Amino acid sequence: MINRGNLIALRKIEDQRFLETHKKSGELFAIAKDSMPNGVPMSWMSKWPGAYPVFVAEAKGASFVDVDGNTYIDFCLGDTGSMTGHSPEATVAAIREQVGRGLSVMLPTKDAADVSTELTKRFGVPLWQFTVSATDANRHVIRYSRLITKKSKIIVIDRCYHGSVDETFATLDASGKTVSREGNIGAPIELDKTTRVVPFNDLDAMKKALQKNDVAAILMEPAMTNVGIVLPVEGYLKAVEKLAREFGAKLIIDETHTISVGPGGMTAQLGLQPDFLTIGKAIGGGFPTGAFGMSAEIAKEIKSQVELEVIDTGGVGGTLAANALSLAAMRATLTKVLTEENFEKMIKLGTRWADGVEKVIEKYKLPWSVNRLGARAEYMFSAKSPTTGREAADAGDFELEQYIHLRMLNDGFLITPFHNMALISPDTTAADVDAHTQAFDKMCGELIG
Structure with missing residues (x-):
């Protein structure tokens, strides 16, 4: 379903867009390489898509701002570490x-x-x-x-x-x-x-x-x-x-x-x-x-x-x-913070996020599936939801994942690294979720174009 030639062309566009909108992060990365391997404080941070990692200036609630002044809706939330929202x-x-x-x-x-x-x-x-x-x-x-x-x-x-x-x-x-x-x-x-x-x-x-x-x-x-x-x-x-x-x-x-x-x-x-x-x-x-x-x-x-x-x-x-x-x-x-009332809201929005992604997948007839886990949801590159870790790993597509993460980052969204998972915090809003659905829809339309 994905035109690989088109994917390569789209990736070049996003690579250039990243460089144009993250110049101060690039300057910090150049300095960081003198004192940290690959310019990052943890080795796995090298895997983030883009020419270099985004350097964060401030994070609060369901969003963060980088050193270039770009604001992001954060669906990664420290890969659960900040499921509470940043600095509750x-x-x-x-x-x-x-x-x-x-x-x-x-x-x-x-x-x-x-x-x-x-x-x-x-x-x-x-x-x-x-x-x-x-x-x-x-x-x-x-x-x-x-x-x-x-x-x-x-x-x-x-x-x-x-x-x-x-x-x-x-x-x-x-x-x-x-x-x-x-x-x-x-x-x-x-x-x-x-x-x-x-x-x-x-x-x-x-x-x-x-x-x-x-x-x-x-x-x-x-x-x-x-x-x-x-x-x-x-x-x-x-x-x-x-x-x-x-x-x-x-x-x-x-x-x-x-x-x-x-x-x-x-x-x-x-x-x-x-x-x-x-x-x-x-x-x-x-x-x-x-x-x-x-x-x-x-x-x-x-x-x-x-x-x-x-x-x-x-x-x-x-x-x-x-x-x-x-x-x-x-x-x-x-x-x-992690109260019954907040979980009720988070889970409701997690369902809204999953429903929005699922409708886009159906709209473009992509052979992908969506799994839900309360305030957490994810789309996977398999028509049927995996039942084993091996099936999930085999459904991975590193080239496509890297593009999606970079594209969404450039559009102002951070999703969990290395797979396509979103997490909802008590500070996440319905507007945040719907903005992601719209960006996801536009991206998928271009991917199959």
């Missing part, structure tokens, strides 16, 4: 107040009890610990699972993403063998030593992976998000929960992105009962933080096996984990 007033006020009272003292504050109580209410998981990121939370609960079960392997989903946890950067090769994923830098050992990979929505594969009785934990998102949105088929997650119990593996549910469905994520929505739950990003309103919850039984097991004398040397925790500033941010964000 309640979170900013709490951070400002706490800054004057201490940043990190290696002792608990009242906010720690308040935040853990709120998380219990939302997710139904009774006991909580705090980290600096969701990556840390995932890493810690894997270690605890191995401690408790005395088993070595973990199971992850093919094409998953759980932060920079070594054991999770695995995939399946053509023969079905667990191997290191492409781009996995400096893997410490071959991944099949620590990990088994199974496709999403495949209960037979999950059961087979558990049958050697050497699996400590199953780590999974309740819906895949980082390879594109892949939704669970009905009954799949509860069946995985049952298999985990049957084979003595701990079930870890990572809600870092899937909290987009509501205050308690898919765990509350579907009545899941994981052994551990991990989360980060959004619950701090964009401030770096993470948390993991556990059942009372898990906490009792850990306490019985970790001696107080060496509790600080087990590879779990960190000097800045549970710092006072992050807990103040979480308390304000959870109680005043």
Whole structure:
């Protein structure tokens, strides 16, 4: 459906438009290359389309302004980190107040009890610990699972993403063998030593992976998000929960992105009962933080096996984990920003965004599909919504994605990098959503022209 020659010509137009409207970003990029590899503070930022990354001057609510004065409607929102909108007033006020009272003292504050109580209410998981990121939370609960079960392997989903946890950067090769994923830098050992990979929505594969009785934990998102949105088929997650119990593996549910469905994520929505739950990003309103919850039984097991004398040397925790500033941010964000009322609005607009994109796809008879996950939605380059991570990955089209991201950026919209996902914040408006639909319509019309 896409005329590739036309796509190349359109990309040249957008490349030139970018250069003409982002001159100050170009100047900063030239300076940045002297002190940062590829001129960026994080290597993956090199993948943004355009001659160089856009340098941001200010972000507030559902938009941001770059150093050239261009304003953007932000549907990326820090890839969930700013799902609350940029710098929500309640979170900013709490951070400002706490800054004057201490940043990190290696002792608990009242906010720690308040935040853990709120998380219990939302997710139904009774006991909580705090980290600096969701990556840390995932890493810690894997270690605890191995401690408790005395088993070595973990199971992850093919094409998953759980932060920079070594054991999770695995995939399946053509023969079905667990191997290191492409781009996995400096893997410490071959991944099949620590990990088994199974496709999403495949209960037979999950059961087979558990049958050697050497699996400590199953780590999974309740819906895949980082390879594109892949939704669970009905009954799949509860069946995985049952298999985990049957084979003595701990079930870890990572809600870092899937909290987009509501205050308690898919765990509350579907009545899941994981052994551990991990989360980060959004619950701090964009401030770096993470948390993991556990059942009372898990906490009792850990306490019985970790001696107080060496509790600080087990590879779990960190000097800045549970710092006072992050807990103040979480308390304000959870109680005043990520509320039932705001989720109702966000989900309604997420549906509006998806409906608008879907109508354009139908208008131009494009073989694409749209998936929805509460306040999150995405269009994918396949006529049928993928049910596995592999199907989602195979539906990717890097050349087309790069053009779409650059075109939308030039038109004043930022969507989640490296796939076509939008996230709605409490500050996003119907006008923002409709403006995107109009720009998307114009772009698609030109793509097939």
